[in-house]
Amino acid sequence: MGEWHGGTLVGFDLETTGTEPAESRIVTAALVEVAAGEVRSRRGWLADPGTAIPEQAAAIHGISTERAAAEGRPAAEVAEEVAAALVAHWRAGAVVVAYNAAFDLTLLSAELARYGLPSLADRLGGAETGPVVDPLTIDRAVDRYRRGKRTLEAVCGVYGVTLDGAHEAGADALAAVQVARAIAARHRGVAELTPSALHAEQTRWYAHWARDFQSYLRRQGTPDAHIDPSWPLRTAVPTPAR
Secondary structure, eight states: OGGGGSSSEEEEEEESSOSTTOOOOOEEEEEEEETTTTTEEEEEEEESSOOOOHHHHHHHOOOHHHHHHHEEEHHHHHHHHHHHHHHHHHTTTOOETTTHHHHHHHHHHHHHHHHHOOHHHHTTTTTTTOOEHHHHHHHHHHHHTSSSOSHHHHHHHHOOOOOSSSSSSSHHHHHHHHHHHHHHOHHHHHOOOOOOOHHHHHHHHHHHHHHHHHHHHTTOTTTTTOOOOOOOOOOOOOOOOO
């Protein structure tokens, strides 16, 4: 049986209205299927989030409120189609790759709840969401003491991956897959795990990172700081749909 990074990997990325997954909305989404290192398919969505896109967010991903309203599809339809596509890939045996998966999957889950749509777990018959590979979580664990930023762009530089068009959902989704493959090539212990075992390890690694980061913030003068240790889904209560 081949190692997971040589099989079918599906890059997943969202560009959104903000940084809080319980409150932010989907603006663009992408799924990029890669098999044996070659792109097999790409899907992309532009949503009308039904709310204003802050200028700071628009400056990052390039989608204005006006464009989303004019060209985007209803957010509920986009959330439904993205969730259905993800679940279809999981049922087909693919591994979903998302950089900072706890943000993207939590936000998608909040959107599904916001519009009264079935959750990812419901669509999977109650099974755990996954398997998921999060290059951010893995990189933090296997190269814990490396200095510098851990943004996708920065980590692409560490692993020799070219990122064309950062903050465009399709480009970021593909880059996440390429970084995941590069990490596996460099760290044999990661490559040799089964997808389910790697998923379980990431759950532990993320919880460890969350505890450490929370302790750091509290030492720095934020005594009430709380970092949710759950992965790949945080606890998020969505704001109601209008």
